[in-house]
Structure formats: C-alpha cells, structure tokens
Amino acid sequence: MAAPLTGPSQSMRRLRALLPQVLDSVDCLLFDCDGVIWRGDEAIPGAPQVINLLKERGKRVFFVTNNSSKTRKMYADKLQALGFNAKEDEVFGTAYCSAMYLKTVCGLQGGKVYLVGSNAMSQELEAVGIQQTGVGPDHIHGKQGDWAAVELDPDVKAVLVGFDDHFSYMKLNRAFQYLTQRDCLFVGTNRDTRLPLEAGKAVPGTGCLLQAVETAAQRQAQTVGKPNHFMFDCVASQFGVDPSRCLMVGDRLDTDIMLGSNCGLKTLLTLTGVNTVADAEVHQKSGSAERQGMVPDYYVESIADLLPALQG
Amino acid sequence: MAAPLTGPSQSMRRLRALLPQVLDSVDCLLFDCDGVIWRGDEAIPGAPQVINLLKERGKRVFFVTNNSSKTRKMYADKLQALGFNAKEDEVFGTAYCSAMYLKTVCGLQGGKVYLVGSNAMSQELEAVGIQQTGVGPDHIHGKQGDWAAVELDPDVKAVLVGFDDHFSYMKLNRAFQYLTQRDCLFVGTNRDTRLPLEAGKAVPGTGCLLQAVETAAQRQAQTVGKPNHFMFDCVASQFGVDPSRCLMVGDRLDTDIMLGSNCGLKTLLTLTGVNTVADAEVHQKSGSAERQGMVPDYYVESIADLLPALQG
Numbered sequence: 232m233a234a235p236l237t238g239p240s241q242s243m244r245r246l247r248a249l250l251p252q253v254l255d256s257v258d259c260l261l262f263d264c265d266g267v268i269w270r271g272d273e274a275i276p277g278a279p280q281v282i283n284l285l286k287e288r289g290k291r292v293f294f295v296t297n298n299s300s301k302t303r304k305m306y307a308d309k310l311q312a313l314g315f316n317a318k319e320d321e322v323f324g325t326a327y328c329s330a331m332y333l334k335t336v337c338g339l340q341g342g343k344v345y346l347v348g349s350n351a352m353s354q355e356l357e358a359v360g361i362q363q364t365g366v367g368p369d370h371i372h373g374k375q376g377d378w379a380a381v382e383l384d385p386d387v388k389a390v391l392v393g394f395d396d397h398f399s400y401m402k403l404n405r406a407f408q409y410l411t412q413r414d415c416l417f418v419g420t421n422r423d424t425r426l427p428l429e430a431g432k433a434v435p436g437t438g439c440l441l442q443a444v445e446t447a448a449q450r451q452a453q454t455v456g457k458p459n460h461f462m463f464d465c466v467a468s469q470f471g472v473d474p475s476r477c478l479m480v481g482d483r484l485d486t487d488i489m490l491g492s493n494c495g496l497k498t499l500l501t502l503t504g505v506n507t508v509a510d511a512e513v514h515q516k517s518g519s520a521e522r523q524g525m526v527p528d529y530y531v532e533s534i535a536d537l538l539p540a541l542q543g
Numbered sequence: 544m545a546a547p548l549t550g551p552s553q554s555m556r557r558l559r560a561l562l563p564q565v566l567d568s569v570d571c572l573l574f575d576c577d578g579v580i581w582r583g584d585e586a587i588p589g590a591p592q593v594i595n596l597l598k599e600r601g602k603r604v605f606f607v608t609n610n611s612s613k614t615r616k617m618y619a620d621k622l623q624a625l626g627f628n629a630k631e632d633e634v635f636g637t638a639y640c641s642a643m644y645l646k647t648v649c650g651l652q653g654g655k656v657y658l659v660g661s662n663a664m665s666q667e668l669e670a671v672g673i674q675q676t677g678v679g680p681d682h683i684h685g686k687q688g689d690w691a692a693v694e695l696d697p698d699v700k701a702v703l704v705g706f707d708d709h710f711s712y713m714k715l716n717r718a719f720q721y722l723t724q725r726d727c728l729f730v731g732t733n734r735d736t737r738l739p740l741e742a743g744k745a746v747p748g749t750g751c752l753l754q755a756v757e758t759a760a761q762r763q764a765q766t767v768g769k770p771n772h773f774m775f776d777c778v779a780s781q782f783g784v785d786p787s788r789c790l791m792v793g794d795r796l797d798t799d800i801m802l803g804s805n806c807g808l809k810t811l812l813t814l815t816g817v818n819t820v821a822d823a824e825v826h827q828k829s830g831s832a833e834r835q836g837m838v839p840d841y842y843v844e845s846i847a848d849l850l851p852a853l854q855g
Binding site for chain 1: 583584612680682683687688690691692707708709710711712713715716719723736737738740741744745746747748750751752754755756758759761
C-alpha cells in the first residue's frame with residue numbers, strides 16, 4: 232500500500248483512516264464508470280455494494296461518464312444488471328449531456344446535427360428535439376476528385392463527434408466538408424484517448440477520432456465531457472447539489488479529478504483504472520498551478536476500500 | 544503582384560527578373576506535384592511546357608511528392624498523360640520512399656508491415672522485398688470486449704501509416720494493438736493535413752489519420768516525407784546531385800520549402816497551391832530561427848512564370 236503523500240501545495244492522502252469524516256462531509260458522490268465501478272462488462276468487485284450502501288446511508292449518487300456509446304436508459308439497465316441500485320435520471324453520460332449542450336448552450340433546438348457517433352447519441356439528440364444524420368456505416372465510394380463534393384444535408388448546423396465504431400475516411404471527409412464549407416458549430420463528446428477494457432486492455436477512444444477531424448478542419452471542437460464543468464452543471468441544475476459537499480470519484484486525473492477541481496468538489500482517485508499515484512505525484516511536483524488540478528485530495532486502491540466503513 | 548520583400552535574416556524575391564541567373568545557378572530542379580504542377584487531374588496551365596523545356600536545356604528534373612497513393616510507375620503514367628516528359632526513376636513519392644526507408648534505414652528487409660495505406664504502397668513495399676498486411680476494407684465486427692483481442696499477424700514488425708481511403712475504426716484499433724502489444728516500429732508517410740483538389744477544394748490528408756493513430760498509441764511516428772531530408776537523400780544518393788545547385792519548387796512552406804532549407808537547396812514558392820506570400824511573411828517576421836526555414840528564397844504566381852525565360 233502506498234504511504235500518505237505530502238506536496239508543496241496540497242496533500243494527497245490514502246482514504247481509509249479518514250473515511251468516516253470524509254463521508255460525513257459530503258451529501259453527494261459522483262462516480263465515473265469505466266475503470267471505477269466496472270471494467271468492460273464486469274463490475275469492480277465490491278462496487279455494487281458500495282454504491283448501494285451509500286444510498287442506504289442517504290447519500291445522493293450520480294454516474295458521470297465520458298463514454299458516449301449508451302443512452303441514460305442503457306446505462307441504467309447495465310448498472311441494474313451488474314447489481315447496482317441505479318435509476319436513469321442518476322446517469323450523466325456524454326450522449327445525453329452533448330444533446331443537452333447543443334440544446335441549452337448552443338440553442339440548436341430544431342436544427343440538425345452531422346453526427347459521428349452511435350445510435351445511443353442519435354436517440355439522446357432526438358429526445359431533446361434535435362435531428363441528426365450520419366449514424367452507421369459510410370464507406371468510401373466514387374473518385375477522389377468527387378469526395379469534396381460529397382452530398383451535404385442543407386439543414387446541418389453542427390458537427391458532433393463522439394465514439395463511433397463505424398468511423399471511416401468518408402465520415403472524416405464529410406465532417407471536414409461541413410466544417411469548412413459552411414458556418415457550423417463543432418462539438419465533441421470528450422477527449423479520452425483510450426477506452427479501458429478488462430485485464431489492462433484498451434481500444435482507441437473518442438479523442439483519437441476527434442483529433443483526426445480537428446487536424447483536418449484546423450479547428451478545435453468544444454468538448455462537453457469531463458473535465459468541462461458542463462457535466463457537473465447538468466447534475467447541479469437538476470438536483471440542486473452543493474459543490475462543496477460533493478465527492479468526485481474517478482480513475483483519470485485529466486478528466487475525473489480535473490472536473491472535480493474545476494467545480495470545487497472533493498476528489499478521490501481510485502487505482503482500478505487508468506492512472507497511478509505516481510502519475511498524480513508528477514503533477515503535484517510539477518510546480519504548475521494548472522496541473523495541481525489533477526492532484527486528487529484522496530486515493531484508494533479500489534472503491535471496495537470504502538466497504539468496511541459503510542458496513543461498520 | 545506582390546512587391547519584393549526584405550526581412551531580418553533573408554529576403555524573399557519575386558523570381559521573374561532574376562530568372563536567368565537563378566536558372567544558371569542550378570543543375571537540378573525538384574518539383575512537388577499537387578498544387579505545383581497539377582491540381583487533382585488537371586495540369587497547372589503551362590507546367591508541362593516548363594518541365595519539358597527545363598529538360599531540353601539540360602536540367603535534371605525530379606518529382607518529389609508526399610502523396611502516397613501512387614507508385615512511381617503510376618506517377619510516371621499520370622505525368623506522361625498530362626503532357627510531361629517524365630520517367631519512372633525521376634519520381635520520388637512517399638509510397639516508394641517509405642519502402643526504401645523501412646528497408647535501408649530501419650533494416651526491415653524480410654519483415655512484415657501492418658499497412659494503413661493504399662495498394663500502391665503495398666506494391667512499393669513488395670518491390671523492395673517487404674511483405675504487408677492490412678490493405679483494403681476492415682470494417683468493425685464482433686463485440687467491443689473482443690476488439691483488443693483482434694487477430695494480429697505474428698510477423699509484423701512495423702506499422703506504416705499513409706493515405707488510406709479505407710481508414711476505419713478497426714484499422715485504427717489494429718494499429719494501436721500492434722503498437723502497444725509488441726515492440727513495433729512506427730512510420731508515417733507524411734503529416735500533410737489536407738490534400739488539395741481542383742478549384743480550391745480539399746479532402747483530409749494523411750496527417751489526420753496519422754494523428755489518430757498517434758493519439759491512441761501515445762507515440763510519435765517517424766515520418767518519411769517532406770520536410771524530412773530522407774526524400775532528398777533518396778534523390779541525391781541515386782543521382783549524385785549537388786544540393787547547392789538544386790532548386791526545390793513547392794506550394795507548401797512547412798513541407799516543400801522546409802525540405803529545401805533542411806537540405807541546403809535554393810527554394811521557390813509557387814502560389815497555385817496551399818500557401819501565400821503573406822503566410823511566408825508571418826514566418827519571416829516571427830523572429831524564430833526554425834521558422835526562417837519556411838521562408839522561400841523566391842516566389843512565383845505559377846510555375847508558368849518560368850516559361851518566358853525558357854522560351855526566350
């Protein structure tokens with residue numbers, strides 16, 4: 232077990248001994264999903280019990296994920312199947328949050344989106360009244376000289392890039408033509424470079440696809456997911472939570488912990504996913520003020536470490 | 544017409560008045576292709592006459608392109624069809640040069656390459672004795688949990704990324720798995736972000752695909768194309784040219800002009816493609832020593848501007 236850490240501006244502490252006070256100090260816990268409560272299709276051992284006991288103790292629990300491949304309903308179904316006591320309105324994924332962002336921040340209601348993304352994303356868009364085009368395969372066809380003249384939908388006002396296992400050169404080209412031939416909003420769900428699976432494996436994440444489109448368009452997308460505070464704003468505006476009494480729990484420093492820091496939440500790193508304590512120490516010792524936002528207040532080996540205090 | 548420019552470290556001059564002296568001072572001219580001698584499938588007006596007259600005057604002419612979608616033979620055929628007097632061994636494209644790079648610099652002879660690229664690239668690889676796998680469509684299949692276990696060829700020792708109109712999420716994933724599951728070389732043909740077509744249009748370039756793979760692998764590829772001096776080394780080693788008596792002619796500052804600067808060649812920007820004189824002035828005035836390498840010695844509106852001097 233790693234020893235407690237102290238740094239120039241902030242100390243990062245193993246949570247176990249402090250757990251009763253920390254739990255008393257919060258009313259609300261936000262959990263990232265991949266690498267925190269599950270890996271791929273398997274729950275982290277002990278995670279369902281932790282979530283369910285927190286709720287029994289009267290804590291509010293939310294699931295805040297950059298993964299855009301599922302609707303809120305699909306996440307609720309997966310959570311329940313893995314033994315988590317969870318409801319649809321407790322889930323804030325980037326499929327849902329991107330739709331909310333386009334509707335509320337961009338004012339796109341009624342407009343149409345060129346979507347590099349999943350069926351889940353199109354369902355969440357349509358649920359808030361935004362039409363989309365683009366989901367599904369789009370293979371190369373025709374001669375190179377005709378690709379710049381590929382058919383574009385005249386109603387499209389925004390390009391939205393999320394996780395898309397049908398990503399292709401033609402989709403990249405179509406997004407590029409929308410972004411350069413007309414005045415189009417450009418939104419991405421998130422910048423995660425890898426999607427962690429079971430047993431330390433991973434596949435390329437949405438950040439890779441977004442980077443390809445940005446490189447072509449020579450334009451940066453506005454991203455909705457963590458560490459952008461919009462994900463927390465969605466939770467706060469719907470449930471009236473007090474940031475100072477919230478704990479953000481995640482496995483990534485640049486998304487989960489940074490979101491917590493950006494929004495004034497307490498932060499807890501769990502070591503069952505992407506980052507290590509050593510990664511956090513590098514940020515801590517960097518002397519960069521911005522990178523201090525990636526240093527968590529606390530860390531645990533696994534969220535199962537919360538179990539003894541909750542069962543006691 | 545723009546006026547002559549002077550800068551702190553270098554002056555950039557319109558060529559017309561100086562043309563006889565400049566042509567006398569070189570034995571060899573290297574021409575980029577897209578945006579310089581043609582756009583898409585149409586020759587720049589006057590370009591074939593310029594090339595053919597240069598040769599009649601005893602100059603050596605080479606075609607040096609970052610475009611990886613054709614073999615040397617295919618380029619020679621296209622050049623001849625458009626009226627250029629050109630031979631296969633005068634063409635140095637990144638399909639050919641990448642194969643040479645893997646064979647001579649990386650010593651991969653006999654090894655196998657996972658190729659994100661074209662049939663032309665596979666032909667150039669096979670011509671130097673390197674086997675490849677990967678060309679053609681590779682659509683998504685199976686469940687997400689299985690993608691990290693996608694079948695990998697045990698003989699693959701390098702990942703090569705070039706222009707690939709069949710680029711797909713599965714190809715990105717396969718490249719990522721090769722690069723992270725084993726000790727693999729990582730080579731890219733070039734970083735051009737866009738491929739210019741006729742009438743100011745463009746489609747996404749290889750740089751976008753390479754960026755996606757690099758973002759996933761969190762590793763930088765070695766790129767073979769301009770501005771890397773390897774392209775010029777290929778010409779120089781095969782034809783024994785003297786760099787100080789060469790003129791590099793191109794439309795891009797970051798590839799063509801930079802290559803010339805990197806190799807000690809004279810440089811000429813032509814304004815029929817990507818960059819403008821204003822772009823060059825920004826580099827000139829930046830005060831950055833590295834960016835002075837993107838300031839050409841001379842510029843012309845079009846290489847057709849060379850015609851009067853050659854016809855006179």
